[in-house]
Amino acid sequence: MKFNRRSLNAGLAASLAAPMISRAARASDTLKIGMVLPVTGPAAAVGGYALAGAKIALDRVNKSGGVLGKQLELLTEDDQTTNPGAVLAFSKLAAQPDIVAFLGPVRSTQNHAIANDILKTAKPFCFGGTDPALTRIGNPWMIRFRPNDSYSGRVIASYGVETLGKKNWALVHSTDAFGTSGNKLLAGALDKLGAKVATDQGYPNQSQDFTPVVLAIKSSGADIIGSYFTYENDQAIFARQAKQLGLTIPWIGSASTVAAAALKLAGPALWGTYAVTDFAADSSREAKEFAKLYAAVSSAPPDLQSAWPYDAIGGLAVGINKAGSTDPGKIRDAILSIKGYKGAEGEYNFDQFGDGLHGYNIVRNEKGTIVFDKHIEFTD
Amino acid sequence: MDFFLQLLFTGVGIGAVYALVALGFVLIFRATSVVNFAQGEFSMVAAYLMVVFAVDLGWPYWLSFLIAMAAMAVLGAVFNLTVYYPLRHRTFLPVLISTIGASIFLSNSVLALYGPQPQVLPGWLDTPGFQVGPVYLDSQYLIIIGVTLALVAFQYWLFERTLIGKKLQATSQDKEMATLLGIPVAGMIMITFVYSAVLGGIAGILVAPVLFVSIQMGSTIALKAFAATIIGGFGDVAGAILGGFAIGIIETFGAAYISVPFKDAFAFLVVILFLIVRPQGIFGERVAEKA
Numbered sequence: 095m096k097f098n099r100r101s102l103n104a105g106l107a108a109s110l111a112a113p114m115i116s117r118a119a120r121a122s123d124t125l126k127i128g129m130v131l132p133v134t135g136p137a138a139a140v141g142g143y144a145l146a147g148a149k150i151a152l153d154r155v156n157k158s159g160g161v162l163g164k165q166l167e168l169l170t171e172d173d174q175t176t177n178p179g180a181v182l183a184f185s186k187l188a189a190q191p192d193i194v195a196f197l198g199p200v201r202s203t204q205n206h207a208i209a210n211d212i213l214k215t216a217k218p219f220c221f222g223g224t225d226p227a228l229t230r231i232g233n234p235w236m237i238r239f240r241p242n243d244s245y246s247g248r249v250i251a252s253y254g255v256e257t258l259g260k261k262n263w264a265l266v267h268s269t270d271a272f273g274t275s276g277n278k279l280l281a282g283a284l285d286k287l288g289a290k291v292a293t294d295q296g297y298p299n300q301s302q303d304f305t306p307v308v309l310a311i312k313s314s315g316a317d318i319i320g321s322y323f324t325y326e327n328d329q330a331i332f333a334r335q336a337k338q339l340g341l342t343i344p345w346i347g348s349a350s351t352v353a354a355a356a357l358k359l360a361g362p363a364l365w366g367t368y369a370v371t372d373f374a375a376d377s378s379r380e381a382k383e384f385a386k387l388y389a390a391v392s393s394a395p396p397d398l399q400s401a402w403p404y405d406a407i408g409g410l411a412v413g414i415n416k417a418g419s420t421d422p423g424k425i426r427d428a429i430l431s432i433k434g435y436k437g438a439e440g441e442y443n444f445d446q447f448g449d450g451l452h453g454y455n456i457v458r459n460e461k462g463t464i465v466f467d468k469h470i471e472f473t474d
Numbered sequence: 475m476d477f478f479l480q481l482l483f484t485g486v487g488i489g490a491v492y493a494l495v496a497l498g499f500v501l502i503f504r505a506t507s508v509v510n511f512a513q514g515e516f517s518m519v520a521a522y523l524m525v526v527f528a529v530d531l532g533w534p535y536w537l538s539f540l541i542a543m544a545a546m547a548v549l550g551a552v553f554n555l556t557v558y559y560p561l562r563h564r565t566f567l568p569v570l571i572s573t574i575g576a577s578i579f580l581s582n583s584v585l586a587l588y589g590p591q592p593q594v595l596p597g598w599l600d601t602p603g604f605q606v607g608p609v610y611l612d613s614q615y616l617i618i619i620g621v622t623l624a625l626v627a628f629q630y631w632l633f634e635r636t637l638i639g640k641k642l643q644a645t646s647q648d649k650e651m652a653t654l655l656g657i658p659v660a661g662m663i664m665i666t667f668v669y670s671a672v673l674g675g676i677a678g679i680l681v682a683p684v685l686f687v688s689i690q691m692g693s694t695i696a697l698k699a700f701a702a703t704i705i706g707g708f709g710d711v712a713g714a715i716l717g718g719f720a721i722g723i724i725e726t727f728g729a730a731y732i733s734v735p736f737k738d739a740f741a742f743l744v745v746i747l748f749l750i751v752r753p754q755g756i757f758g759e760r761v762a763e764k765a
Binding site: 359 | 684
């Protein structure tokens, strides 16, 4: 065989093009889902749980034949647990035209930060932030796979006032979007039930000390605490200092009170507390099944952080199959028409705003074991 | 009064942590005229080392502490050789950027090696605390305050009563003159970095049982410690200690009596006031260009 410049050029061109052709061929075999999650920053641990949950669902969907005859592929970007990081991560994913839908952060403040870019991208965006406003800001692409805080506030208030009989409340909350909106809704729900707010204590995230908050609650005469903590380490520091300083009144917290990281950090300081949470392992057959699958891949206990991405991937698969195409509008309409889809977090019945879940579980921390009490569902 | 005393104890305890880290800032600044923005990461690395040795491997606490301190000394030396020494003849800005880069490198290295999950490091004592009258004394805060005071005393002895301390002081005051007097300046700077890394490590290990061990723990503490050094006077050891305690007490009382959400703002408000009214800090001397 004779080599000349032309054959050499042709060979080089072929060898350069081969990987691209092979990549293109492989790309057409998969449907890509983009996922924005914290890999670095204060919520990096949570990002690990979320990725594990998403991968379990991905594996499950792919083993059962995939979506529209293709395998699902997950592409991830680090939001660095910051709003600018979330914007950057989403823009990197949004720049890839073959991504058909996205999974977003669990923190409301980051979802608010990228809401405009989601609107411009015009593709389904499944997220976990619980600020009710996120599905009411006129962005049709935002689809929530968790119950929002209008429900959590009502469940906390209802359980504390009607079941535990407590009417003098101390509210503790982060001053970010999640904590502020959750606290406002809880205060509103308490007002409707005729309960009184003895003290309202907001705190900045990543606080190193909660002594002033604990002492203010003690001196307020409150007989119960309702809380919205964003970060698990804040939750754990507060829990430990409350115990040390003799604050022993009942405590009903938002879902972070039973998050895996909070349970690990706080240990016995959280024993005896109540929480409203979307995921409770004993709440349904599907939740038990997810807990079993999760235990096979992680030493951490399953919690909402891993359960909602699991449900989101499952819901997306159902939606895309139902739509019969990857047209963003058709996928969105198909997801919003889902009724009675049983996920790990509960039964999904999407409303016109994009909210899939409409209730919360109440659980109690019995010496480190999370015991399911009851599920409260709302129809309004 | 009970309320006041409880807040005072907590403020002093937190302030002691800031003071320890601020001490590391000051020592390096005195020796090199550069702010080491990786000082907080020294604390984080040491805390993770303790988790590995004392929790994961189950070694005795005292042995884990000694090995962690030895590792921090090595880290301080490597830091000097790789981050400061190659840029020692440049202006302060490249060195400062180099320390910021090192800070990011250390954080991401620990993240890659150990993972993102925050960890629990048990306290030095089995008893979590003591009730003395109306005030609860957290045992870990008691240790932090005690160790900080002991290190201040040690530092005073080292700098004022030993030959090596005098050499370190001479190096920090005038490197050229120190060289002319036969003092090995490079060696003195190396000792300063090693000592600062160990100090940062001690702070991290002490505070870990209170704040937990996480990748961000260093930067959270370092920011306040940096504020403490500005209040105390950059380059002044006594100022760093006083500044640390001042920040701890101001933010605790500010949160209790004015507003919890603005807790962090109080500390930095005081810093801004100092920068306007007394930019040289409490103990700093006014520096003027000679005509």
